[in-house]
Amino acid sequence: MNNTAVEGLPEPKTLVESAYRSLRRDIIEGNLAPDEKLRVEHLKDNYGVGAGTLREALSLLIADALVVSQGQRGFRVAPVSLADFEDIAQTRVMLECEALRQSIAMGDDAWEADLVAAFHRLAKAEEKRIGSEIREEWEERNRIFHEVLIAACPSRWLKHFLSILYHQAERYRRLSLYLQPIPRDIHVEHEALLHAAINREADKAAAILSEHILLTFRSVQAIPAEQLNAKLQA
Amino acid sequence: MNNTAVEGLPEPKTLVESAYRSLRRDIIEGNLAPDEKLRVEHLKDNYGVGAGTLREALSLLIADALVVSQGQRGFRVAPVSLADFEDIAQTRVMLECEALRQSIAMGDDAWEADLVAAFHRLAKAEEKRIGSEIREEWEERNRIFHEVLIAACPSRWLKHFLSILYHQAERYRRLSLYLQPIPRDIHVEHEALLHAAINREADKAAAILSEHILLTFRSVQAIPAEQLNAKLQA
DNA sequence: GAGTTTAAAAATCTCGAGAAAAGTTGTTGA
DNA sequence: TCAACAACTTTTCTCGAGATTTTTAAACTC
Structure with a gap:
């Protein structure tokens, strides 16, 4: 089931998996623009694999809904x-609050x-949140923090x-962090989330998490259309 | 996103898609037993495709969590x-009631x-619910009924x-219908669901749907372990 | 000039064979 | 008897080339 998780980092033991990860990273980071055509014959050189192998990696990405065929x-x-x-944010609020x-x-x-x-590691990364490889580190730790938050939920x-x-x-989200029109202190939000969770205040924690997720959506929503489109095509 | 839906029936225009559908059908129907090893070299003959093509179809099935690699x-x-x-049933209750x-x-x-x-078509199929190709027809119409129920939900x-x-x-569910230890009238359940939905009684409809789904789980749960295992290995 | 038909070009889809790894069997040595 | 090792078999993984289909471009008719 978990081909999307990529937890610890079990080294990719196969070229398909390797290409899958590279592709996913490039799509999420925006190096491959939304709606861009993915020509197998062209991409196979970039990722150093054969055509069939690349097709398989692309098929895997359909599971994550990052690629459509x-x-x-x-x-x-x-x-x-x-x-x-908006749909993603609302669905996520619903599922993640329950979890x-x-x-x-x-x-x-x-x-x-x-x-x-996990919160501590995230906080450390937040202090020095400048530069691009630091940014990747923050992204990773932010993901893990959210993952650990719901880790005790029994539903796979x-x-x-x-x-x-x-x-x-x-x-x-990669967009809203760069050009951030709504001022927010993500660290404070995470901290409140941590304390509510530890204190077993379920309602409060859910409310904070809900706001936390929706704020990110409103951030992107508030970006002027032209600026957004420019970003999206990049 | 919708590689799992297979709505109307847009003829499979590619061998990969064709193999994908055949495989999915065989897995759902139990012709391919749970946890069974899927050897590419052996299966490619059964489905009349090349090795690479079959691998691609299998990769697609990972999206549906019907195959693991x-x-x-x-x-x-x-x-x-x-x-x-149980997890599936509970998660489904949560999501489907909201939808x-x-x-x-x-x-x-x-x-x-x-x-x-959709209800009418399902009811017609229920009347003559004997035989295996009739059964497939009922399965199809049952799926569509549930699909139409939530069709007006805007969340993709x-x-x-x-x-x-x-x-x-x-x-x-394929198990619980054959060896059904808990007596139930599925037709009545569907009818109550239909009327509650048409009458816009959201709470009532959600309650019925919830019971409807959980009853199926309890049906399987009530099957004696030996009988179930025999089925699962079949 | 707009729209249709035809032909060339590009891309997708498909297959079978070769390299690499996993699994199996049998043998050897304590 | 048991464990470790080695040779063999099976299976997975990978690649490049050929067959179809789509896309693009040009030529042609109305």
């Missing part, structure tokens, strides 16, 4: 739209410890779907 | 378990008409996830 007309990067992002409630209800001491640790399917939605949202 | 060890049919089915509420809130006259039509992601869960549940 159509009949006899090849592959494309999944298109983006504000409506889609968080379950996680708070069932989490044990070890979970709390993992949570504190809920977590599976959230993993997909998280990566989808990340693609959009 | 592992490093350098090939593909397997996704395993099954009672715990997994149904939204659908009831937003559905227009055309939606009502589609719903009545919710519907996408539900489509995945539906096919997962179908695999388990």
Whole structure:
């Protein structure tokens, strides 16, 4: 089930997996623009694999809804739209709040410890949040923090779907962090989330998480259309 | 996004798609047993395609979580378990009830008409529900009825996830219909669901749908372990 | 000039064979 | 008897080339 998670980092033992990861990264980071055509014959050189291997990697990416394919007309990067992002944000609020409630209800001491640790790592990365490789580190730690938050939720399917939605949202979020029109202190939000979770205040934690996710959507929503389109085609 | 839906029936225009559908059908129907190893060299003859083509079809099935792959060890049919089915049922209750509420809130006259039509087609199939090709017809119409129920829900992601869960549940449900230990009148359940939806009684409809889904789980749960295992290995 | 038909070009889809890894079997040595 | 090792078999993974289909461009008619 978990081909989207990529937890620790079990080295890719196959070329398909390697190409899959590179492609996914390039799509999420925007190096491959939304709706861009993915010509196999051209891309196979860039990623240093054969045609069949690349096709297989692209097929894998369909699971994450980062690539779409159509009949006899090849592959494309999944298109983006504000409506889609709104849908992603709302669905994520619904699922992630429920998962968080379950996680708070069932989490044990070890979970709390993992949570504190994940928050600490994230906080350290937030202090020095300038530069691009630092940024990747922050992205990684932010993902893990959210992952640990719901780790004690027993539903594998809920977590599976959230993993997909998280990566989808990340693609959009990459925009809002660079050109951020709504002022916000993400660190404070995460801190409040941490304390509410540790104190087992499920309603409060869910409310904070909900706001946290929706704020990111409103951030992108507030970006002027021209500026956004320029970004999206980049 | 919708590689799992297969709505009307746009003829498979490619061998990959064709193999994908045949494989999915065989997995859901249980012709390919849970956890069974899927050897490419052996299967390519059965489905009349090349090795690369079959690999691609298998990669596509990972999106539906009907196939799992592992490093350098090939593909397997996704395993099954009672715990997994419970998770599927509960997650489905959560998502499908929410989708149904939204659908009831937003559905227009055309939606009502589609719903009545879908129910009628399902009812006709229920009358003559004996024989195996009749059974396939019932399965198809049951799926469409559930699909139409939530069709007016505006969230594409919710519907996408539900489509995945539906096919997962179908695999388990195939068991409970044959050896049905809990007596139930599915027709009455569907009818109550239809009327609650048309009358815009969201709470009532959600309650019925919730019971409807959970009853299927309890049906499988009530099957004696030996009998179930025999089925699962078949 | 607009729209249709025809032909060339590009891209997709498909296959079978070769390299690499995993799994199996049998043998050897304590 | 058991474990470790080695040779063999099976299977997965990978690639490049050929067959179809789509796309592009040009030529032609109305």
